[in-house]
Amino acid sequence: MKRWMVRFAENVDAIVPLVLGIAVSVLSLLDLVSAHLVENSILVVIAVLSFALLRDRWNEDATDQNLRGTLAATLSLINDLQGKLALISRLEQSTRSMHVTVQGLASIRTLKGADIDWAFRAARKHTDRWMFKGGTGTYTRAVTLPVCAEIARRERRALTMRLEILDPTNEALCEQYARYRTSVASGPDGTGEFWTTDRTRKESFATILAACWHQQGLSQILDIGVGLTSTVSTFRFDLSANQIIITQDDGPAVMISDESPLYDGYATELRTSFTQARRVPLESALRFHLSGRPTCSEVRALFVGLQIDLPEEYGEDDLEQIIEKAVHAKNPYGDPEFGEPE
Numbered sequence: 001m002k003r004w005m006v007r008f009a010e011n012v013d014a015i016v017p018l019v020l021g022i023a024v025s026v027l028s029l030l031d032l033v034s035a036h037l038v039e040n041s042i043l044v045v046i047a048v049l050s051f052a053l054l055r056d057r058w059n060e061d062a063t064d065q066n067l068r069g070t071l072a073a074t075l076s077l078i079n080d081l082q083g084k085l086a087l088i089s090r091l092e093q094s095t096r097s098m099h100v101t102v103q104g105l106a107s108i109r110t111l112k113g114a115d116i117d118w119a120f121r122a123a124r125k126h127t128d129r130w131m132f133k134g135g136t137g138t139y140t141r142a143v144t145l146p147v148c149a150e151i152a153r154r155e156r157r158a159l160t161m162r163l164e165i166l167d168p169t170n171e172a173l174c175e176q177y178a179r180y181r182t183s184v185a186s187g188p189d190g191t192g193e194f195w196t197t198d199r200t201r202k203e204s205f206a207t208i209l210a211a212c213w214h215q216q217g218l219s220q221i222l223d224i225g226v227g228l229t230s231t232v233s234t235f236r237f238d239l240s241a242n243q244i245i246i247t248q249d250d251g252p253a254v255m256i257s258d259e260s261p262l263y264d265g266y267a268t269e270l271r272t273s274f275t276q277a278r279r280v281p282l283e284s285a286l287r288f289h290l291s292g293r294p295t296c297s298e299v300r301a302l303f304v305g306l307q308i309d310l311p312e313e314y315g316e317d318d319l320e321q322i323i324e325k326a327v328h329a330k331n332p333y334g335d336p337e338f339g340e341p342e
Contacts, residue, residue, distance in 0.1 A: 227277030
């Protein structure tokens with residue numbers, strides 16, 4: 001009953017004219033009312049309907065105004081939201097830039113003391129490539145080359161090495177390098193030797209011999225190349241598959257991981273520099289037999305085949321020194337104190 005009363009109240013402006021019209025029509029048919037009353041009733045019905053129409057229009061206008069107000073508020077809210085989204089986008093870009101910066105800083109480390117040795121051990125572990133650019137490659141010949149070759153042999157995988165060292169046939173260049181080394185450290189290094197022009201030349205000759213010797217023993221897995229440079233660098237670069245280590249005498253080292261964009265930049269620089277160096281035709285070395293400990297005659301024949309002139313004054317003792325440096329090289333930084341990283 002309540003529901004019907006509610007509906008009646010909501011539609012009274014339509015129900016009243018309807019009932020009135022029906023009632024007047026019935027009474028008119030029964031001749032119970034006069035024609036004048038019928039006309040007046042019609043006017044009342046029309047008036048009521050007109051009022052209902054006006055009220056609906058008023059309601060529609062009010063609704064339109066409400067809709068326009070709501071739409072304006074919505075558009076204002078959308079504009080505010082767009083501004084906030086733009087701000088959020090800028091904040092996101094700033095956060096991303098900060099993340100890249102932090103990540104870049106985390107991928108570059110300064111190394112000192114024992115950390116340098118540890119970094120080299122980590123770089124050698126499981127790497128399939130190594131690029132070196134520096135002086136005579138003494139540490140590379142004594143540690144990096146034999147260790148990387150042994151790991152590659154044990155794990156039965158290929159190893160690519162590119163070594164860019166001083167040209168030993170350029171005596172003036174070797175003299176300049178020796179003067180530089182003695183200017184930063186006047187005493188002997190871990191091998192017990194002083195840096196002289198003669199030692200510089202023999203160290204480079206020994207690195208060439210060691211490259212040929214190791215390649216001959218591991219020809220199936222080792223791809224090694226040697227380039228001879230005519231410029232002296234005060235830095236040494238060692239690049240493995242996961243990091244590059246930049247060292248200098250009596251100074252801190254820098255380690256850059258492969259997560260840093262600088263890694264690819266240095267890799268490109270080292271490849272470009274190597275292509276500009278004088279290439280040693282190591283493929284020719286395979287034609288010359290080298291014993292477990294090469295003999296002086298084998299070494300002379302090898303360097304003739306490589307088209308690298310040994311000094312005319314070199315006798316048996318000089319060749320023996322080169323052979324010893326190539327086969328049983330000493331670590332110029334002393335004996336390692338830490339084991340390989342797990």
